[in-house]
Each structure stands twice: as C-alpha cells, then as structure tokens.
Amino acid sequence: MAEFHDLAELALNSDGQSWGNLGYWPNATNYSDACRALALLLGEQAGLDHSSSVFDAGFGCGDQLLLWLDHFHVGRICGVNLSRSQTAYAKRKLEEAGHADSAAAISQGDINDPGLWDAVLGRNQPSHVLALDCAYHFPSRAEFFAVAQWHLAPSGQLALTDFMLSDRHDSDGLARHLLRWMLKVSRIPEANIVDRDRYRLELEQSGFADIRMIDISAYVMPGLAQFIRRLRQDKVAAGVSKRPGWLGLLKYRLTGRFLEWAHRRSVLRYCLIIATKAG
Ligand SMILES: C[S@@+](CC[C@H](N)C(=O)[O-])C[C@H]1O[C@@H](n2cnc3c(N)ncnc32)[C@H](O)[C@@H]1O
Numbered sequence: 513m514a515e516f517h518d519l520a521e522l523a524l525n526s527d528g529q530s531w532g533n534l535g536y537w538p539n540a541t542n543y544s545d546a547c548r549a550l551a552l553l554l555g556e557q558a559g560l561d562h563s564s565s566v567f568d569a570g571f572g573c574g575d576q577l578l579l580w581l582d583h584f585h586v587g588r589i590c591g592v593n594l595s596r597s598q599t600a601y602a603k604r605k606l607e608e609a610g611h612a613d614s615a616a617a618i619s620q621g622d623i624n625d626p627g628l629w630d631a632v633l634g635r636n637q638p639s640h641v642l643a644l645d646c647a648y649h650f651p652s653r654a655e656f657f658a659v660a661q662w663h664l665a666p667s668g669q670l671a672l673t674d675f676m677l678s679d680r681h682d683s684d685g686l687a688r689h690l691l692r693w694m695l696k697v698s699r700i701p702e703a704n705i706v707d708r709d710r711y712r713l714e715l716e717q718s719g720f721a722d723i724r725m726i727d728i729s730a731y732v733m734p735g736l737a738q739f740i741r742r743l744r745q746d747k748v749a750a751g752v753s754k755r756p757g758w759l760g761l762l763k764y765r766l767t768g769r770f771l772e773w774a775h776r777r778s779v780l781r782y783c784l785i786i787a788t789k790a791g
Contacts, residue, residue, distance in 0.1 A: 515595055515596060515597055516699050517532075517593075517594060517595040517598060517649075518595065518597050518598070519573070519597050519598065519601060520756070520760060521573075522573070523752060523755070523756045523760065524543045524544075524743070524752050524756070525543060525544045525547075525752070526542055526543075526544040526545075526752075529544040529547075529548075529575060530572070530573035530574070530575055530601065530605070531543070531544055531547030531548065531551075531572065531573070531575050531576075532547070532572045532573065532598075533547045533550050533551070533572070533644060533645035533673070534547075534550065534645055534732050534733070534736050534771075534782065535547050535549070535550055535732065535735060535736055535739070536549040536550035536552075536553055536728065536731055536732060536735075537549075537731055537732065537734075537735025537736070537738075537739070538731050538735075540735070542739075542752075543739060543752065546735060546736075546739070547575070548575070548579065550644065550645065550673060550732070551575070551576045551579050551644055552579070552583070553673075553728075553784065554642060554644055554671055554672075554673055554784065555579065555580060555583070555584050555642075557671060557724075557726075557784055557786055558640055558642060558669055558671035558786060559669065560580060560584035560586050560640065561584060561585065561586070562585045562586065562587055563587060563639070564580075564584065564586040564587060564588075564639050564640050565586070565587055565588040565589075565636060565637075565638045565639045565640070565665075566580050566586050566588065566589045566590070566591075566638060566639075566640045566641075566642055567589075567590055567591060567629075567632070567633065567638040567640070567641045567642070567660075567663065568580070568589060568590070568591030568592075568618075568642050568643075568644075569591065569592060569623045569641060569642065569643040569646065569647070569650075569656065569660075570591075570592075570593055570594070570623065570643055570644065570645075570646030570647070570649070570650075571591045571592075571593050571598075571602055571618065571644075572593065572598055572602070572644075572646075573598050573601045573602050573605065574598075574601065574602025574603070574605040574606055574618075575605070576642075576644055577589055577591065577602060577605075577606060577611075577614060577618070578605065578606070578609055578611070580642075581611055581614060582609075588617075588636070588638075589614050589617060589618075590614075590617035590618060590619075590632050590633065590636075590638075591617075591618045591619075591632070592618070592619050592620075592621050592622075592623050592628055592629075592632060593618070593619075593620060593621075594620070594621065594622055594623070595620070596620050599618065599619070599620040600620075602615075602618060603615040603618060606618070617632065618632075619631065619632050622651065623650050623656055623659075624650060624651045624652055624655050624656060624659075626659050629659055629663055633663055637663060637664060637665035637666075637668070638663065638664060638665060638668060639664075639665050639668050639669065640664075640668060640669050640670075640671060641660040641663070641664055641668070641669075641670045641671075642671050642672070643656070643670075643671075643672040643673075643674070644672070644673055645673050645674075647672050647674045647704070648674055648675045648700050648704050648705065649699060649700055649704075650701075650704065651701060652701070652703070652704070653674075653703075653704045653714070654703075654714045654717075654718070657670070657714055657715055657718035657720065658718045658719075660718075661718045661719040661720060661789055664789045665789075666789065666791075667788055667789055668788070668789045669786060669787070669788055669789075670715075670720060670785075670786070670787045670788075670789070671784075671785070671786045671787075672784070672785045673728070673732075673782065673783070673784050673785075674711075674782070674783060674785060675700075675704075675705060675780050675781070675782055675783075676705070676706060676707060676708055676711050676780070676781050676783055677705055677706060677707040677708075677779070677780060677781070678707075678778040678779055678780060678781045679707060679708060679781075680778045681707065681778065681779050681780075687777060687779050690770075690773075691705070691774070691779055691780070694770050697766075698767075705780070708725060708781075708783075711725070711785070712725070715785075715787050719789065719790050719791065720787035720788060720789060720790060721787070721788055721789075721790035722786075722787065722788040723785070723786070723787045723788075724784075724785070724786045724787075725783050725784070725785050726783060726784040726785075727781050727782075727783050728782055728783060728784055729775055729780075729781045729782045729783070730775075732782045733771040733772065733774065733775035733780075733782055734771075734772060734775055736767075736768060736771055737768040737769070737771050737772040737775075739768075740764045740765060740767065740768030741768065743755070743756075743761070743764065744761060744764075744765060
C-alpha cells in the first residue's frame with residue numbers, strides 16, 4: 513500500500529544518504545548536508561553524549577540514528593516511525609553499519625500508540641526523547657508530549673525541531689485559508705499548528721519545565737525554498753543524485769513556494785524546542 517512518508521526523498525540526497533527533513537542551510541550547499549546540520553543542531557542543543565539513552569520519534573530512514581550513535585556516541589537508541597518502508601530501510605542501514613542491536617530496537621508504528629512505547633522501551637527510561645522535523649505530523653502533538661513525559665527518566669529532555677504559528681499570524685483572512693489547505697495536503701493536523709504561548713502551555717500542562725524555544729526559521733524555510741528552485745533548474749547545481757519525476761517536482765515546488773510565502777508573510781515559524789521533565 514502506498515505510504516505518505518516513503519522513500520521519495522532518497523532522490524534529493526547525495527550518495528549513501530537518506531535524510532528527509534527541511535534542512536538547516538546557513539552553510540550547506542546540498543540537501544544531505546543541510547539535513548545533517550539540522551540533526552547536529554538538535555543533538556548539540558539536547559546535550560547528547562555517551563551517557564544518553566535516546567528514544568527517537570519519527571527517525572526517517574535512519575541517518576539520524578547513525579548520527580546519535582557514531583557522532584554523539586550515545587549509549588543506547590530506540591525509536592518508532594509510522595512509515596513501513598522507512599523503518600525497513602533504517603533497520604538495514606543500522607545493520608550494515610554494524611549496529612544490529614540498535615536495528616532490533618526500532619519499530620514501525622504510530623507514536624500516539626502508548627502501548628508501542630511500552631513495547632519498545634520495556635523498563636528503560638530514556639534520558640532524551642527526540643523528534644526531528646516530525647511532531648507537526650503526529651495525530652496529536654499534545655498527546656505525544658504527555659506520553660514522552662511519562663516515559664522520560666527524571667530530569668530527562670524532550671528536544672524537537674517543529675513548526676508553530678507566528679506571533680503575528682493572521683487568524684482570519686486568505687492566509688489562514690491557504691495555510692489550512694496546505695496543512696491538509698501535507699497531512700498535518702490543524703490542531704498541531706499553535707502559537708508559541710499555546711505550545712509552551714501544552715508542554716507545561718504535560719509536565720515540562722525550563723522550556724527553551726529558538727526561532728531558526730530564517731535558516732530553514734528560505735534555504736529549502738532556494739534549494740528547490742535550484743533542483744527545478746539543474747540537478748547538478750542542486751547536488752542531488754537523481755532528479756525527481758514531474759509529480760515529485762510539483763510537490764517540492766509547492767512546498768518551496770509555500771514555505772517562502774509563510775516565512776515572508778510571518779505565518780509560520782520553525783523552531784528548536786528543548787524542555788526538561790519537571791519534578
Ligand atoms: C519530515 S519526515 C522527517 C524524517 C527524519 N526525522 C529526518 O529528519 O530525515 C517526518 C517523519 O515522521 C514520521 N512520522 C509521521 N507521523 C508519525 C507518527 N504518527 N508516528 C511515528 N512517526 C511518524 C514519518 O514517517 C517521517 O519519518
């Protein structure tokens with residue numbers, strides 16, 4: 513059965529890489545480097561190190577799992593991804609890199625299924641729950657916060673990169689209609705797109721404190737839009753291994769134009785969020 517989250521983004525990557533996020537573009541010249549830079553930023557801000565035990569929600573095709581293991585040298589990883597094709601790909605990737613134990617610790621399924629957390633974690637309490645560029649897709653981000661808080665070790669960290677509404681967003685006009693339509697075609701529940709105060713409140717109500725939110729929109733949204741423009745013109749200039757087909761190009765073109773507009777018009781913001789389990 514066709515999946516919304518599949519292996520399509522492989523075509524955008526340099527050889528051997530399989531990222532699928534929006535990227536962090538201040539110094540990157542190709543898609544894989546930008547995606548890796550976003551993951552590095554998340555890992556650094558979350559303070560990952562050899563003592564960390566990571567639960568990764570929405571791990572894509574597994575490149576970020578290798579980053580946690582081989583760059584940050586975390587002690588343990590596990591995780592859940594809704595996509596069957598990506599989970600199978602990530603398992604193979606981990607096995608081929610000599611991380612068979614970690615491959616066995618990742619599972620396919622919906623992050624909003626609390627039973628899956630129990631199955632994946634057993635009695636372990638992760639020091640970190642990470643969600644790299646994916647929580648806006650979850651059926652309910654607020655429920656994800658609550659389950660993450662429940663499972664985290666005392667003083668554990670939740671770290672995400674995520675969308676929120678801009679403080680200056682227009683709640684009625686044409687912008688709102690366009691945003692609604694784009695959320696629908698991108699399979700993003702509307703209830704997940706909240707402003708900064710609401711986002712903070714949902715974290716606090718789920719039992720998180722010491723909340724840091726860093727607006728990185730300027731280094732994410734226009735960068736991806738420019739990359740997609742290059743991709744349409746010339747695959748060599750864009751640094752991709754294979755040019756996507758016309759349907760893929762249309763999807764990326766729509767995404768790029770939307771992100772550029774949403775950034776310029778201050779409709780959406782893209783942020784790095786770190787919060788600590790309270791109490
Ligand atoms: C935009 S992609 C980001 C992938 C990856 N984190 C990366 O940076 O390359 C969103 C990811 O979230 C996953 N996802 C979406 N909804 C999910 C859910 N309900 N439960 C678990 N994973 C989900 C998708 O399968 C996909 O891997």
